[in-house]
Amino acid sequence: MKDSNSNSNSKPWRPFTANCCSTDQTISFGNFSRCRPSKSDFSKNIAPLPSFRRLSFSDLSRSSSARINEDLAQSFGSDLYDFQLSELRAITQNFSSNFLLGEGGFGTVHKGYVDDNMRQDLKPQAVAVKLLDIEGLQGHREWLAEVIFLGQLRHQNLVKLIGYCCENEERLLVYEFMPRGSLENHLFKRISICLPWGTRLKIAIGAAKGLAFLHGAEKPVIYRDFKTSNILLDSDFNAKLSDFGLAKMGPEGSNTHVTTRVMGTYGYAAPEYVSTGHLTTKSDIYSFGVVLLELLTGRRAMDKTRPKSEQHLVDWAKPYLTSSRRLRCIVDPRLAGQYSVKGAKEMALLALQCVSFNPKDRPRMPAIIETLEALQQLRDMAVSCGQWPGSPKSSRNGLLSVKGRRENGGASGIIWKHSPVASNTKG
Numbered sequence: 001m002k003d004s005n006s007n008s009n010s011k012p013w014r015p016f017t018a019n020c021c022s023t024d025q026t027i028s029f030g031n032f033s034r035c036r037p038s039k040s041d042f043s044k045n046i047a048p049l050p051s052f053r054r055l056s057f058s059d060l061s062r063s064s065s066a067r068i069n070e071d072l073a074q075s076f077g078s079d080l081y082d083f084q085l086s087e088l089r090a091i092t093q094n095f096s097s098n099f100l101l102g103e104g105g106f107g108t109v110h111k112g113y114v115d116d117n118m119r120q121d122l123k124p125q126a127v128a129v130k131l132l133d134i135e136g137l138q139g140h141r142e143w144l145a146e147v148i149f150l151g152q153l154r155h156q157n158l159v160k161l162i163g164y165c166c167e168n169e170e171r172l173l174v175y176e177f178m179p180r181g182s183l184e185n186h187l188f189k190r191i192s193i194c195l196p197w198g199t200r201l202k203i204a205i206g207a208a209k210g211l212a213f214l215h216g217a218e219k220p221v222i223y224r225d226f227k228t229s230n231i232l233l234d235s236d237f238n239a240k241l242s243d244f245g246l247a248k249m250g251p252e253g254s255n256t257h258v259t260t261r262v263m264g265t266y267g268y269a270a271p272e273y274v275s276t277g278h279l280t281t282k283s284d285i286y287s288f289g290v291v292l293l294e295l296l297t298g299r300r301a302m303d304k305t306r307p308k309s310e311q312h313l314v315d316w317a318k319p320y321l322t323s324s325r326r327l328r329c330i331v332d333p334r335l336a337g338q339y340s341v342k343g344a345k346e347m348a349l350l351a352l353q354c355v356s357f358n359p360k361d362r363p364r365m366p367a368i369i370e371t372l373e374a375l376q377q378l379r380d381m382a383v384s385c386g387q388w389p390g391s392p393k394s395s396r397n398g399l400l401s402v403k404g405r406r407e408n409g410g411a412s413g414i415i416w417k418h419s420p421v422a423s424n425t426k427g
């Protein structure tokens with residue numbers, strides 16, 4: 001834990017505001033003014049802490065953008081910059097497609113550059129500007145959750161939020177620019193060069209430290225959206241978590257979980273969370289296990305382009321994870337044997353533990369980090385010890401057939417990031 005917290009900012013973490021900005025009671029908004037939960041939804045959650053007193057979600061939801069800006073500025077002071085839309089237009093050439101970095105459920109992300117004339121104290125740097133799609137699901141609430149969480153949480157493995165913009169119905173976020181983009185792009189985009197084994201390990205460890213920091217906070221934070229597209233990489237492949245729109249405060253007191261509407265990304269969400277809406281830090285551990293499997297196999301958590309029995313990565317991979325002989329059949333063929341056999345075996349067993357059906361059987365983040373760090377010393381490459389079947393083609397041919405696979409694609413009442421539907425579960 002000590003390690004994962006080592007570079008964190010000493011700024012005190014005041015969690016009550018995050019309860020206030022739960023994204024769970026949401027319906028799809030056509031515009032900002034419709035984002036108004038009833039007062040009773042919030043009154044029981046708002047603790048009267050002085051410095052963030054005005055930063056409650058109910059107040060902010062009912063407020064004009066001018067009032068929101070005033071409240072955020074008062075709460076975050078110089079820690080976050082309050083940008084004007086015209087400034088962000090200027091630095092992204094009016095959100096030109098030439099500056100497009102990517103697009104997600106929230107909207108588009110554009111590259112920009114702030115020079116030293118823009119603001120006093122703001123160092124010249126490249127930034128990523130996320131432009132909220134106001135028609136998008138959860139828009140305003142996710143924006144606000146992100147400002148409140150990332151505005152307060154600082155760690156070397158969390159992407160840095162530089163500022164925000166709230167003007168009329170426009171909502172934007174300004175982050176440090178991550179030159180190597182997302183892990184998703186590196187693992188799955190055809191044009192990308194294969195990520196070496198050592199880099200995969202480094203990324204897994206960095207992302208694990210980000211998650212450990214959240215779970216190890218005085219008031220634990222459940223990230224709820226751990227996936228390869230939310231793991232961003234700097235020029236040295238240091239991993240940082242982004243997207244805190246779905247983050248949630250962990251259970252307090254004697255509570256074992258928080259009950260929420262089910263939201264997340266299909267393929268990554270823990271089965272008990274999907275079926276009950278009960279959210280714990282162990283839900284994030286499940287998602288971490290899924291990402292480990294993606295790193296190991298080079299396959300997506302959910303891939304509708306594959307045969308039905310291979311679409312759901314966890315279900316497909318599980319039978320291969322406990323035997324070294326079987327494991328080599330599913331290791332990413334793009335690695336072409338350039339990986340540690342022992343390391344892959346340990347990573348597979350760790351992933352298997354993380355995706356255990358019973359949350360109690362899943363390890364905690366500090367143990368995960370310890371296991372992964374130990375793998376960095378291993379140098380037994382598969383190609384040099386004759387264990388690699390030879391070519392990507394033969395590895396695919398070696399796949400075992402797996403029977404009795406569970407399909408849960410028909411789950412209803414759940415909000416998945418890219419196909420939103422209403423849920424009945426209590427928020």
Ligand SMILES: Nc1ncnc2c1ncn2[C@@H]1O[C@H](COP(=O)(O)OP(=O)(O)OP(=O)(O)O)[C@@H](O)[C@H]1O
Binds near residue numbers: 109128179185
């Ligand atoms: N700070 C950043 N620096 C560089 N690129 C970024 C940054 N933030 C986002 N991106 C790029 O923009 C893409 C879209 O990000 P975004 O978070 O909007 O969507 P997503 O993660 O793909 O999906 P979701 O909305 O479900 O989280 C990312 O995959 C990444 O390539």
Ligand SMILES: [Mg+2]
Binds near residue numbers: 229
């Ligand atoms: Mg994202």
